[in-house]
Amino acid sequence: MSVAWFAQRLGCRVVVSVRHPLSFVGSWRRLGWQAHLHDLLQQPLLVRDLLGPYADELQAMADSTDLVAKAALLWRVTYAALGDLDARQPGLLHIRRYEDLAGNPEAGFRDLYATCGLTWTERARQRIIWATTDHGKKEAQRSWTLRGGLSRTSFRPMDPRPALGSFRSRLSQQEIDQVLEITGTVAARYYDAMDGVKPV
Numbered sequence: 001m002s003v004a005w006f007a008q009r010l011g012c013r014v015v016v017s018v019r020h021p022l023s024f025v026g027s028w029r030r031l032g033w034q035a036h037l038h039d040l041l042q043q044p045l046l047v048r049d050l051l052g053p054y055a056d057e058l059q060a061m062a063d064s065t066d067l068v069a070k071a072a073l074l075w076r077v078t079y080a081a082l083g084d085l086d087a088r089q090p091g092l093l094h095i096r097r098y099e100d101l102a103g104n105p106e107a108g109f110r111d112l113y114a115t116c117g118l119t120w121t122e123r124a125r126q127r128i129i130w131a132t133t134d135h136g137k138k139e140a141q142r143s144w145t146l147r148g149g150l151s152r153t154s155f156r157p158m159d160p161r162p163a164l165g166s167f168r169s170r171l172s173q174q175e176i177d178q179v180l181e182i183t184g185t186v187a188a189r190y191y192d193a194m195d196g197v198k199p200v
Contacts, residue, residue: 001046001078004085007092013116018079018190019098021183022176025071026167035070037062050081068175072182080186097190105132 006012019027028035037058040051047055054077061073086093094115101108109128113120171179180187 001040001050001081003082003093004049004089013094014092015094015096015112015115016082017096017098017101018082020167020191021072021075021179021187022167022171023098024075025068025175025179026170028071029068029170030166033071034067035074037070037074050085051077053084054080068171068178069182072179076183076186079190083186083189095190102132105129 003014003016007014040046041055041058041062051058057073058077061070064070082093082095086095094112096108096112101112105128106125110120110125112118113124118124167176
């Protein structure tokens with residue numbers, strides 16, 4: 001939510017990765033995360049600058065015990081607000097779909113390197129391939145540890161493609177339908193099909 005500040009005040013090239021809402025909500029379910037909507041509403045500048053059009057919806061859902069609906073609303077409001085910002089200030093954000101990066105990491109990251117003004121080298125290509133396949137998995141299990149054990153969210157080399165449909169084992173069909181209903185209008189800006197079959 002601070003992307004405009006980073007771009008305007010610090011001159012950053014801001015890349016935003018948008019993930020399919022079903023995968024997003026499924027991941028939050030797996031990690032046991034909850035959307036704390038009151039935290040957003042208690043930031044007056046954030047509401048003024050980005051979330052104002054969505055404040056009533058956020059307030060209405062803030063005390064809900066439906067964690068799936070709250071996560072789906074958070075996804076919709078976040079990407080609606082970022083889409084609004086992108087429309088007001090074209091070129092400020094570089095929005096990329098996570099699924100495109102996961103499905104073809106080499107091409108996706110080559111594009112990101114160009115977007116960010118970085119030089120694409122053979123070493124960079126090899127590191128991307130290593131980081132997005134199982135090739136580095138055993139080494140990563142030895143080296144990517146934190147005090148207290150391996151973090152569930154730290155960088156770990158892995159093949160991301162199998163995870164693209166993992167929401168199916170985390171969400172019921174009713175929850176899938178609910179997420180699609182809540183996010184559909186905004187998700188259609190980023191995804192061609194919102195029929196419960198994507199992403200695979």
